[in-house]
Amino acid sequence: MSAPMGDGIGIANLPNQRHKIVAKRGAHFTIMVVGESGLGKTTLINTLFSTELSPSKSYHKRHTKLLDKLTEVEIIKAELEEKAFKVKLTVIDTPGFGDYVNNRDSWSPIVDFIDDQHEAYMRQEQQPQRHEKTDLRVHACLYFIRPTGHTLKPLDIEIMKRLGTRVNLIPVVAKADTLTQNDLFVFKQRVREVIAAQGIRIYTPPVDASAEEEAEHAKMLIEAIPFSIIGSTEDVKTPDGRITKGREYLWGVAEVENENHCDFKKLRQLLIRTHMLDLISTTEENHYENYRQQQMETRKFGEPKVKKLDNPKFREEEEQLRKKFTDQVKAEEARFRQWEQHLIAERDRLNKDLEMAHSAIKQLEVELDNLGAGGYGGTGSRGQRR
Template identity: 65%
Template sequence: MLSVSPSPNEVAPPPPPAPITSTGTGIANLPNQRHKIVAKNGANFTVMVCGESGVGKTTFVNTLFTSTIKEPKILAKRHMTKNPPKTVQIQITKAELEEKMFKVKLTIIDTPGFGDYVNNRYASIPIVDFLDDQHEKYMRQEQQPCRKGAVDMRVHACLYFIKPTGHTLTPLDIEVMKRLGSRVNLIPVIAKADTLTPANLAKFKQNIRDVIQAQNIQVYSCPIESDDETTSRRNINIMNAMPFAVIGSTQDVLTADGRKVKGREYSWGVAEVENDEHCDFKKLRSLLIRTHMLDLITTTEENHYENYRQTQMETRKFGDPRTQPNENAKFKEEEDALRKRFTEQVKNEESRFRMWEQRLLSERDRLHSELEQQGRRVTELQHEIDSFYYQRDTVKSIRK
């Protein structure tokens, strides 16, 4: 077979590129690079707990992360009470968790309990303001020329504790959950699940699901679809357990078979914290720490923060801070309510003033009428007196 050699004036074609092999030297190594970057930087994770007073929010936080992140509150001995003092303001506790050389900067936000007053209409305002303020602070840091070292306190998960009444959500729960669900990944939690029987707990869960659906309350929904059948089945089990029924306890107790577990001891037995037959504590911990922490962070960044940022961009003018309007969109609802209440008060005062003015006019007319009657009466009496003196003088003159 004859072979044709290229002439000196012709250029030989370049050799074909070498194929990308699967030995870790091509683009297949990008996940490893990404893993190294993430492992080096670590992660920031912020959890908020909120709900009515006395549902055990702080105890649950200590139980959730095994070691006591928050120091237990000192009992008020002077009152001789068994209950710790209530949280009266937002408390922020920071800690660092490390496992297999991966660090997570954890922030726990304990909010004051509400529901103790007759009028709880504005009970959720401090919590809502805190969530909005964190988005606002992060957005302002993004606008600075130097963004290195920015502090990120955006809340990635909000655990809303529900009292174990066994009935359904209260109107206060519905109102607060509506306001929180549009701002943060809301996860409903039934507190003190060991106070309900399994049948009552299942019915209570279903009632809560029905109310959440009927009231269109936004709660966190983890992604279910996955290439891994085991992962999909696990996610379905987690979502079926919502709202999570939990038991909080940092005490070690002995079971009937001699095991040392976290739980609460009763006369009838032990309620174990990490027993799936007793509560959903392990499912909730897996959701927050093991399986969906990254999804909670991503959802906060891509959904809740972007919604807040878009709303603020549409309602304000960015530029020189000295030329920015003082009006803040998050106070518009309160401002409208105050304006409406002020208008109603003005109308009520005007109506009361008109009624008072009518009464004064009526009283004036009555007094004028009485004055005229008394004047006529005085004139008549004066005529009678004059007539009396005239008759007397006439009689005296006749007698003379």
């Protein structure tokens, strides 16, 4: 029993059907960028817009949204259209978190934001009238990795683990132009190893063995993960006379769209051309469905979600714990300082003793020499005189 082919029904045509449904509705596609401060998140968004989305066809609208007292995200909207296939593209630019140990609070609003969009969508679905939902569920989350040349930091691992279970996580190596080709190759390899060893969930393009060309393309994309990125909106002139987006150096030009320099083109292809539908449907079928089921298990229908950090009791507890910890550290520090003072005093005392012993020895030696010069002879006689 083979599935009917060619008439638009059947498993073989599933991606096609999905395409049609999404095309009819007009897709909402939301990308989010996350990572430490200064890694080029905003620059990459601007690069995407300046290379792909021509201003005549798309409109930009930037507005900011406050997540909590400290965190503000910027939301950029544009409309893409390709062969009657309309996409409302939204890019969410988050402020980078600092490079500190205790910066947990600076990224938890980002994780909360993702959950909140699932929550908002779920609540709208529960309304009797379900048309025209506002939908900011994140379909692709680009996580920026600092190009250290070493490996992922513990903070990266912690955040990526949390993101990976909530969204389609796409790791990218920032500022690829700051590493040599060889260092970049080794670095990407190490990042892949850590991702696997730590069980971090990342988005992997599906490989459909029945469609050879697509499968090859997917494999090529998978091999490029984590995508290395060069961001720039500047037009520069290459040594061979081309004008292109890139970054100019004494040694030449790092080109954004040159596949020998970075994976920007592959990433853009994945996001805007080949895997947008897969990113949308996996968000719907896996991530949103996970969220919905989890919430259904832990609360009654229609009951509001309890946010851990919003709960005054938790906040108070956290504050108390933090204070206790800080006090303990302070006390320990004072104790160490005292101990150090004591050691220094002890060392000085010993030094002084040593000096005194030295001068006493010197004195004795002088006396001995004097005695020797007085005619009582060599070492043998010294022993006898004692």
